[in-house]
Amino acid sequence: MWLLHDPDGHHDLSRALMPHLLGPVDSPASGAFIDRLASLDSLQFFGWQEGCVLVGLRDLAGCGLLSADRADEAIRAHMAMFFDADGRLDYEDDWSRPRAGDIYGIECTLPFAVMAGVLPDHPAIHSALTFWRSLWEQHDGAIQDPDMLSAEGSYTVGYPLAVIGQQRGEPEWTAMALAQLRLRRALFDGERHALRILPDGTRTFVNWCRGVAWSLLGLTRTLAVIPDPPADLIHDVQRLGAWALARRSGPLWPTFLDEPNTPVDTSGSAGIAAALALAARHGWLPDTARAAASETLDALHSTLTPDGFLGGVAQVNKAGEGLQRDPYRVISQFGMGLMAQLMAALAD
Numbered sequence: 102m103w104l105l106h107d108p109d110g111h112h113d114l115s116r117a118l119m120p121h122l123l124g125p126v127d128s129p130a131s132g133a134f135i136d137r138l139a140s141l142d143s144l145q146f147f148g149w150q151e152g153c154v155l156v157g158l159r160d161l162a163g164c165g166l167l168s169a170d171r172a173d174e175a176i177r178a179h180m181a182m183f184f185d186a187d188g189r190l191d192y193e194d195d196w197s198r199p200r201a202g203d204i205y206g207i208e209c210t211l212p213f214a215v216m217a218g219v220l221p222d223h224p225a226i227h228s229a230l231t232f233w234r235s236l237w238e239q240h241d242g243a244i245q246d247p248d249m250l251s252a253e254g255s256y257t258v259g260y261p262l263a264v265i266g267q268q269r270g271e272p273e274w275t276a277m278a279l280a281q282l283r284l285r286r287a288l289f290d291g292e293r294h295a296l297r298i299l300p301d302g303t304r305t306f307v308n309w310c311r312g313v314a315w316s317l318l319g320l321t322r323t324l325a326v327i328p329d330p331p332a333d334l335i336h337d338v339q340r341l342g343a344w345a346l347a348r349r350s351g352p353l354w355p356t357f358l359d360e361p362n363t364p365v366d367t368s369g370s371a372g373i374a375a376a377l378a379l380a381a382r383h384g385w386l387p388d389t390a391r392a393a394a395s396e397t398l399d400a401l402h403s404t405l406t407p408d409g410f411l412g413g414v415a416q417v418n419k420a421g422e423g424l425q426r427d428p429y430r431v432i433s434q435f436g437m438g439l440m441a442q443l444m445a446a447l448a449d
Contacts, residue, residue, distance in 0.1 A: 109319075117142045117408060126407040133409025138441055139167055139175040142410075143434040147183045147192040149257050150435040152211025153372075156322075157178065157441030176219050180212075181212035188224040195417075204232045206246050207254050214261035217268050226265065230274070233262060237277060244277070249297045253313045254286050255319020263323045267393050278323055278368060282334055288316060288440055289341055294358075296418075306422060308358040311415065313345055314372025314439070321376045327384060338376075338385050345373055352400035355417050356425050364428045367404050368436030370397050371443050378446035395447055401440050411436045425441035 117137065126133065137143055138157060145151040155176055162172035183192045194205035204210060213229045220226075234243045244258045245251065261282040266274030288295045288304075295304035296312030306312050320338045324330035348358040353365035354373060374397035379392035404413045414436040415425055 117410075118144075123288035123406075123408060124158050127273060130407055130409055131402060133435065134405055134411070134440075135161070135167060136411075137409040138437050139171050141178055141182075143175075143437055144179060145434050145438075146195055147190070147212060148195050148209040149211050150177065150195075150433070151183075152214065152257065153435040153438035153442075155212050155215040155438070156386075157438035157445070160442050160445035164445040166444060166448060173219060180216065180220065184223075184225065186413060190225055190228070194417075202228075204228065207236070207244060207251070209257070210261055211257040212261075214264045217261065217265045221268065230265070233258065233277065241338065241400070242280055244281055245284075250285065250287065251297045251300050252285060252295070252315040252319070254281055256315045256322065257319075258301075259319045260322045260326075262324050267326050273379050275327060279327075279331065281335065282323060282337070284322055285316065285319075285335060289344075291340070291344070294341070294344075294423060306418065306425075308348075308360070309418075309422075309425065310354045310356050310358060310366045310369030311372065311391070311418075312369075313341070313354075313358060314369045314376065317341055317345065317376035317380075318372055318442075321379045321383075321385070324385075325379060335385050338380050342377055342380055342386050342390060346377070346390060349393060352393075353413075354394040360426075363426050364415075364430065365413065365418070366425075367401055368415060368428075368433065368439055369410055371401055371411075371436060371439035374398065375439060375443040375446050378416035378443060382446065391447070394443060398443050398447060400438070401443070406432065410434070411440055 131191060143154045145154055158172045158175055159351055161167035162169045181191060185191045189202045191201050194200050195208060208432050210229050213226055216223055217226060233244050245254055259278045262274050262278035266278060287298060293307050296306035296309050298304055350361050353370040355361050356363040356366045376393035377386060377390040378394035380386040381388060404411060406412055410432045412432050413430045415434040416431050420426060
């Protein structure tokens, strides 16, 4: 549980993020969801969590479910929380360690996919490119953290690299993005999908719902921003997407896709469904994928709190696989960002 302290009202944080008792709510949860997302109520750690929120905001504006001005205002308000007056990162990393001016790892770089559009000249984008290039050179073309190859990198590295490469007209970055997707094929052998492969070959978090979401989102989102995406990577979308659909026994996926008795995870389900809907929109998956994604969205609406937060989210994975299998679930705004991406992918 996070308790935010802002006694002077300097950051205008909503009471929704302060300890409180919820009174009567007049507006429907679906409308409150948009209001929560398009404010500092959806603030997350700078990194993959905040990135999910920012991408969701940008997507909602792109499909007309949120005005462009309101989305832009929310994104800028979020970014103002993480940078000093000189544009230098000043934040806490995913382990609550204070950081100043540096990028803590590959999970940290998803927000740059959105910053590149809203703040294209921000100095931190250069820092991200420098960070990616240093890992590329250090690991012979693999942009990964030193101790593992992880599925997150498809989404948190491949996608923002492709966005920036296309925006700048610099094919070098796009090529690096595609290389990250191909490198991470090793995570899926046709029957098992690993979140991570360790240096000794050990696979962890096998068939974990959110890990599958990272791979599918990384593939579909990266390919969606590239003209004439490569056929071999479209095949990867089709292969993993069909596999995920085959392991769906209801509108929401279990925390481990091969263990239907594990509790469902709303965040991973939203991420998988968003990727399926996006792939169907581009013709890479059949209409049945879109229909399944629509059923997922309907189910997610039923898990919203009266004031618009998404419940049923599997906790972050730092406590290992045991906590993931436990019925303990939380409200986490990154799940709302993934749900927003699903809403946008299904919008006509």
